[in-house]
Amino acid sequence: MRFLRQSVMGLFLAAMTLGLLGYAANMVRGAVLARMASEDRAPAQRERVFAVAVQTAVPGRETPVLEAFGEVRAKRTLELRAAASGRIVEMSDSFAEGGVVSEGEVLLRLDPSDAESARDAVAADLSDAEAEVRDAEAALLLAKDELAAALEQAELRTRALQRQQDLAARGVGTAAAVETAELADSAARQMVLASRQAVTQSQARIAQSATRLKRSQLILQDAERRVVDTIVTAPFAGSLSGVSLTLGRLVSDNEQLATLIDPAALEVSFRLSTAQYVRLLDDDGRLPNLPIKARLDVAGVDLVATGRVLRDSAAVGEAESGRLVFAALDGARGFKPGDFVTVSVEEPPIDRVVRLPASAFDGSGTVLAVNDDNRLEALDAQLVRRQGNDVLLRGPELAGRRIVTTRTPLLGPGIAVRPLEGEAQTPDAPDMVELTEERRAKLVAFVEANQRMPDDVKARVLLRLSEPQVPAQMIERLESRMGS
Template identity: 55%
Template sequence: MQFLRRSLVGIFLLAITLALFAWAGNTVRLAVQERMNAEPRSFEQRERVLSVNVVEVQPQTIAPDLTLFGELESARTLDLRAVVGGTVLEVSENFRDGGRVEAGELLVRIDPRDAQAALNRTRANLQDSQAELRDAERALTLASDELAAAEDQADLRRRALARQVDLADRGVGTAAAVENAELAASSAEQAVLSRRQALAQAEARVDQARTRLARTEIDLDDAERTLADTEIHAAFAGSLAEVAASPGIRVTANERLGQLIDPDQLDVSFRLSTSQYARLLESDGTVIGAPVTVSLAVEGLNLTAQGSVSRESALVGEGQTGRVLFARLDNTAGMRPGDFVTVTVTEPALDGVALVPATAVAADETVLVLNEENRLREAPVTLMRRQGDDVIIRAPDLAGQRIVAERSPLLGAGIAVQPLNLDEQRSAAPAEPQVISLDPERRARLVAFVEGSQMPDEAKARVLSQLEQDEVPADVVTRLETRMGG
């Protein structure tokens, strides 16, 4: 009985368990069906609007700038060489590397004794040649007089012969008298010929004396020039470099003693590509006269000079490409030959172009344009030049329209945006002061720092002169205080 009772209880519990499982399964099935058959809930969708910086395309006339690198060189450079050899007796106090000399200043004097002795000998030879010429001229005068006398004597002999012949014809004279008269006339003619030969010799002697005098005068000029060449003078005002002479050394002819450079007349040479060269060509096919600006950064200062292209190299150069141009510069204070500088060449102006940020133009030369509903659309443009962080484009169809200044992968055609005017933001930004006033303590601290720095003397003098002014450039003060750590 007990076994049967336990078996029935177990069967009952099992039946209840199966019933509960069936009820739970049915409940889950009904819930799933209700969930699947129910309509989905809808939420209000809002379009995402991005804020972008925009600029307005404003067609204008722009002269693009080419930024290149070049090297300064002197327009006037002269090698100082010893024309004659000898011992250096004297040099100028300014005859040293970096020495400043004036035009005509005596730089080097070489021992002139040999040249002076040669000049004295030549002057003595000149006196001999002049005396020889005077003697030859006197001899020529005497020979002319002797010829005239001989011709007179010959005339007398001929008249005497004519009388003897006339007497003989009349039977008064004798044949012997006629023969004597003929012999005397013949002797007189022979004397005339001798005097003519003497006259010709005297004339030849005069010509030889004049030729000798001319040679002596040439030798005299050469000797005077050699004596003058013992002194080397500055051909123009400038600075000296590569000086290699001192008193007491012996120099040979054509030995280089130094180099005279005019630091105030500088040219800049720079190489540019063939395409850049083609953009600089004028209507006549030349680039002469293109404006050039040269800048040199020295110890926190930016030295600039203006100029224009004066000539171009005739050869490209072996293994080189492009073109080499030379520009003549004006007002090159602080610059020296050999400086490596930045060269900015102004190209011919372009009409109907616009200047926009470089980030506004994609690689396929398209921009994103805003329509009336502030939605974006792509538009093609023509990229003309790159100017630092900006580009020059030609897009006549976009005149007066707004484009995205900074493109990103999130932006594309059809997207709504919130425009922010980049030009207004730039104009609203406060401009940094160009010059500032310094209190005495701050000025004294900056002056002490500059005087104790390792700046070159020229740069140090330039900075100190700026610090002495009532108003000092703000960028100079900023750079100095940055180096001071203040």
């Protein structure tokens, strides 16, 4: 019985399995036939709309700013050189590297013994020359007196001769007396000639003594100048550079002692390309006195000085290009000669241009504008200037149009868009940051250990770091120099 019951159960299960397999095969066959019998229908597709940031193009007057890199130079410098040789016997406390001196301050003295001895010897020669002049003048007076007496004596002898001649004509006088009177008159005239010669010699002596006196005076002035040359003074107020002297050192004639720099008279030299230089010229082809700004990045704090363009180089140097331009700086506090600065020059204003982000302009010279149907179309635009992340464009169809500020490869003419006018695509970074105590301490330690930062700038930076919130730009610059 058990065998019969198990056999019946097995047959039942086998029949059920075959039935289920047949039902499944029928369902699969029906599905395949239904799929094969259905018609091919394409799914409905929707047009993709892109969100774009736009800006309305408003033509107007723009003042382009040209940026270049330049070097701060001292407009007024002087090489202090020794006008005489000798040993240094006195030095000012300010005569050191970086020393600040005032106008007329005595910087150092050389041993004046030799120069003073030479001056005293020349002064003695001058006294002799003055005495010689006095003697020559007295001799001239005596010679003139002798000439007057000789002229008087000659006149008397002439009258005596005339009397003897009158007496001889009347037969009263003798021939011997006339002859004696003639000899006496001749001797008197000879005495006059000798006296005149003496006067002439006295006058020549006076001229010679005057020349000797003048020569002695010139030699004395030269000797006194040599004494003065032993003293080195500052011709103007400034700072000293290149000082390497010590007390007691021997210096030679014309040896360079130091360089005096006027920190209040600074200028900046920067090189422009020829195209940039031409843009700055006026209608007469001259370089106008355009305003400039010089900016020096000092550990998160920008030192800024204003000025005006002065001149440009007369010629292009060998193996150089472009034009070298010089500008005077006004109130360049904290700047030093040799600083590498960024120079911004305001170009002449340009009319009828549109300022747009540089990402709105492509290399083919077109921009994308949104029309009334919110579709894009390409407009031709002429690039006038590049200004950092912006461009100045000019085009006949730009005025009043909504221009796409950021172009992507997905955008092109005919694309449907959703304009986002006035919305920023990227959030701005926070201007002020609140520091942790550890981060603040690291920044303060770095600033205090920085020897290249001027004291006034260091004080301003430390004051800002002590505040609860610190500018993010300052923190970024400081940490970039720390290597963090």
